[in-house]
Amino acid sequence: KAGVTQTPRYLIKTRGQQVTLSCSPISGHRSVSWYQQTPGQGLQFLFEYFSETQRNKGNFPGRFSGRQFSNSRSEMNVSTLELGDSALYLCASRRAGLLNNEQFFGPGTRLTVL
Amino acid sequence: AQTVTQSQPEMSVQEAETVTLSCTYDTSENNYYLFWYKQPPSRQMILVIRQEAYKQQNATENRFSVNFQKAAKSFSLKISDSQLGDTAMYFCAFGVSSGDKLTFGTGTRLAVRP
Numbered sequence: 001k002a003g004v005t006q007t008p009r010y011l012i013k014t015r016g017q018q019v020t021l022s023c024s025p026i027s028g029h030r031s032v033s034w035y036q037q038t039p040g041q042g043l044q045f046l047f048e049y050f051s052e053t054q055r056n057k058g059n060f061p062g063r064f065s066g067r068q069f070s071n072s073r074s075e076m077n078v079s080t081l082e083l084g085d086s087a088l089y090l091c092a093s094r095r096a097g098l099l100n101n102e103q104f105f106g107p108g109t110r111l112t113v114l
Numbered sequence: 115a116q117t118v119t120q121s122q123p124e125m126s127v128q129e130a131e132t133v134t135l136s137c138t139y140d141t142s143e144n145n146y147y148l149f150w151y152k153q154p155p156s157r158q159m160i161l162v163i164r165q166e167a168y169k170q171q172n173a174t175e176n177r178f179s180v181n182f183q184k185a186a187k188s189f190s191l192k193i194s195d196s197q198l199g200d201t202a203m204y205f206c207a208f209g210v211s212s213g214d215k216l217t218f219g220t221g222t223r224l225a226v227r228p
Contacts (some may be wrong), residue, residue, distance in 0.1 A: 027202065033214050033215070035216075035218075042218060042219075042220045043205065045215045045216065045217070048215060055214065056214060056215050081152050081165035088157065090159060092159075102161060102164060103209075104161070105158065105160075107156075107157060107158050108158075
């Protein structure tokens with residue numbers, strides 16, 4: 001079974017631009033979560049989608065948004081990029097269910113903002 | 115809100131020896147999960163072991179075991195017979211049963227010396 005895939009793996013943008021990152025979950029997984037990883041702040045939860053609906057949201061500005069498609073693939077968008085948005089963005093998927101909270105992570109997208 | 119604290123930024127262990135990584139957490143939840151994730155230099159986050167809060171028995175996975183002290187809100191990871199491939203960042207994480215958001219600690223960088 002294929003793991004979580006993220007595209008692109010590396011991205012370089014300039015301040016003020018916007019960016020879209022993509023995540024394909026493990027087949028059968030309906031929940032997708034996004035995390036931002038930086039040396040200073042560590043791993044922080046961005047948001048989680050289930051059945052095309054945002055179920056949970058972290059403490060990030062409105063410039064960060066996401067969506068999920070009917071095939072469970074998810075995208076996250078960051079508008080008006082700032083230098084501080086440079087980070088590794090991790091996507092995680094899980095098979096939804098109250099008793100199963102194991103998340104499987106993708107390799108991440110390394111975003112550099114110049 | 116939940117917090118997870120890992121007080122050891124870096125640790126080192128000789129190959130074949132045993133090492134224990136510490137983690138404490140704070141929560142008012144009664145039903146939750148605790149995890150240890152490993153992030154090797156390749157950046158792919160991998161689940162090492164998980165513990166359900168309602169289970170008194172400590173989880174074990176081959177060379178990896180935890181010491182879960184619910185009253186003390188402590189969740190340490192013991193790695194026995196350390197191998198070079200265990201070199202990685204280790205993150206302790208907390209998850210609530212009904213949700214997908216994981217709260218991570220700041221990580222412990224483990225180096226296994228040959």
